[in-house]
Amino acid sequence: MRVVVAADNAGVELKNAVRDQLEADDRVSEVIDLGAESADDDTAYPHFGIAAAEKIAKDEADRAILVCGTGIGMAISANKVPGIRATVAHDSYSAERSIKSNNCQIITFGARVIGPELAKKITGEWVGYTFDPQSASAAKVACITDYETRTAC
Numbered sequence: 001m002r003v004v005v006a007a008d009n010a011g012v013e014l015k016n017a018v019r020d021q022l023e024a025d026d027r028v029s030e031v032i033d034l035g036a037e038s039a040d041d042d043t044a045y046p047h048f049g050i051a052a053a054e055k056i057a058k059d060e061a062d063r064a065i066l067v068c069g070t071g072i073g074m075a076i077s078a079n080k081v082p083g084i085r086a087t088v089a090h091d092s093y094s095a096e097r098s099i100k101s102n103n104c105q106i107i108t109f110g111a112r113v114i115g116p117e118l119a120k121k122i123t124g125e126w127v128g129y130t131f132d133p134q135s136a137s138a139a140k141v142a143c144i145t146d147y148e149t150r151t152a153c
């Protein structure tokens, strides 16, 4: 599994903690860190969220974990990229269902909302989940994709 991580300056410290854990995880073949490198970088969160989502849309990565102050801006930004499903996931159950129900490629954390230990626990669990294309959830996700395809230019 190839995982992108990215954060704005509010999330850089938590992003680095998540990145380090992913790099030590045997189930993760590659970790792609798109920055920010430090809290001195004031690049706004949409630039990171869109860049990370585009990596997945271009099949240069499989999943992403994105961090900002709340996780909300990163999720909104990533969801603007066609084909991407992203959500804030600050609890284990939501992170699990983001994969199993929604086939999300991206979860986001708010560094001003969730602590590093819970974020790392959720990250470890999230890596282990896979979407079942034969499940009852698949047709529901397909509705979203169908709408997106029909309304594309």
Ligand SMILES: O=C(CO)[C@H](O)COP(=O)(O)O
Binding pocket: 008, 010, 011, 045, 068, 069, 070, 071, 072, 073, 074
């Ligand atoms: O949390 C953020 C966006 O959802 C970001 O880290 C801070 O955004 P701001 O409150 O607009 O500065």
